[in-house]
Amino acid sequence: MTKGPVLIDLEDEPAQAPNVADAPPVPDTVAPLPQGQAMQIAARLASRKPSRIARLFWGCALALTGAVVSVAAWDFAVSLIARLPVLGWAVTVLMGLVLVLLAIMSLREVAAFGRLGRIDGLRRRADAALAENDLAQARRLIGELTNLYRGREETRWGRDRLAERQEEAFDATTLLSLAEDTLLSPLDAAASREVEAAARQVATVTALVPLALADVAAALTANLRMIRRVAEIYGGRSGLLGSWRLTRAVLSHLVATGAVAVGDDLLEPVLGGSILSKLSRRFGEGLVNGALSARVGVAAMEVCRPLPFSDNRKPSVRRIVKQSLTGLLSRDT
Numbered sequence: 209m210t211k212g213p214v215l216i217d218l219e220d221e222p223a224q225a226p227n228v229a230d231a232p233p234v235p236d237t238v239a240p241l242p243q244g245q246a247m248q249i250a251a252r253l254a255s256r257k258p259s260r261i262a263r264l265f266w267g268c269a270l271a272l273t274g275a276v277v278s279v280a281a282w283d284f285a286v287s288l289i290a291r292l293p294v295l296g297w298a299v300t301v302l303m304g305l306v307l308v309l310l311a312i313m314s315l316r317e318v319a320a321f322g323r324l325g326r327i328d329g330l331r332r333r334a335d336a337a338l339a340e341n342d343l344a345q346a347r348r349l350i351g352e353l354t355n356l357y358r359g360r361e362e363t364r365w366g367r368d369r370l371a372e373r374q375e376e377a378f379d380a381t382t383l384l385s386l387a388e389d390t391l392l393s394p395l396d397a398a399a400s401r402e403v404e405a406a407a408r409q410v411a412t413v414t415a416l417v418p419l420a421l422a423d424v425a426a427a428l429t430a431n432l433r434m435i436r437r438v439a440e441i442y443g444g445r446s447g448l449l450g451s452w453r454l455t456r457a458v459l460s461h462l463v464a465t466g467a468v469a470v471g472d473d474l475l476e477p478v479l480g481g482s483i484l485s486k487l488s489r490r491f492g493e494g495l496v497n498g499a500l501s502a503r504v505g506v507a508a509m510e511v512c513r514p515l516p517f518s519d520n521r522k523p524s525v526r527r528i529v530k531q532s533l534t535g536l537l538s539r540d541t
Contacts, residue, residue, distance in 0.1 A: 323444045324444045327512060334515045341380050343380050347383065349384075354371070357391065366393065367390075388515060388517075388518060388521050392515060395441050405434075406501050411532070412494065434504070435458060439508070442513050444512055458504060
């Protein structure tokens with residue numbers, strides 16, 4: 209038996225311990241911030257312009273459907289009159305009444321387009337008067353604006369105040385600013401409340417309804433209603449087709465400028481830091497969709513208003529977001 213330590217020589221060198229610095233970095237598992245997918249999808253759907261082939265197809269399909277329905281209704285009425293004269297004539301009268309109502313609805317749509325065109329014309333002329341500092345044109349514009357709101361009780365004080373002080377203005381900028389401060393001030397406040405209510409509704413529905421595409425439908429419906437109400441407040445009451453055309457104009461502008469692609473920049477100043485990463489994904493999406501709805505509402509105010517906003521009266525999107533989301537999220541969240 210061998211006594212003492214035994215030394216064993218190894219032919220290969222011992223393996224070195226792995227270096228921690230050589231390990232690959234741990235992948236970032238932080239979920240991306242909400243981007244307001246519902247509002248982005250709704251905006252793209254509403255602003256998408258159909259192709260010529262699609263417009264031709266739907267036009268031909270509508271014409272064919274109308275012809276088929278008209279011939280079928282005529283044959284039905286004639287055969288019914290032959291079999292049951294009293295009932296047949298009653299049905300014929302109802303059909304005539306439907307046609308009369310359809311004609312009245314068509315006239316209302318035409319009138320709605322006319323009102324929207326009138327508002328748009330006033331705004332373009334106001335831009336021209338401000339650019340050229342044309343006081344005479346501004347005075348004519350003020351006269352048309354006063355006539356536009358003559359039947360509105362909420363503008364009575366503003367109309368009287370404007371009539372008293374408009375002679376004190378010696379340039380177009382001062383005169384139009386006076387009209388903003390007196391005549392349009394209550395209308396701006398009412399339009400801002402409509403935008404706040406729509407943003408709050410979109411945020412709540414998106415956060416609480418987990419159904420697929422339900423948030424898109426809710427966002428699109430709420431924004432359609434909001435744009436129509438804003439147009440009515442400023443005097444451009446629109447029908448169904450007018451509201452859709454106005455909505456497309458507003459959302460197309462926002463999509464073209466990329467304004468519906470960002471919402472976190474509006475929420476960080478309101479919530480006191482990037483708090484969206486600490487919220488649930490669904491609730492964060494609701495807040496971003498609400499903020500984007502507020503941005504759509506401000507764009508609708510700019511489009512529907514008969515006078516352009518001056519620098520000191522232009523509505524702040526962040527202020528509207530703060531007002532509309534008050535109560536949905538506290539500072540201590």
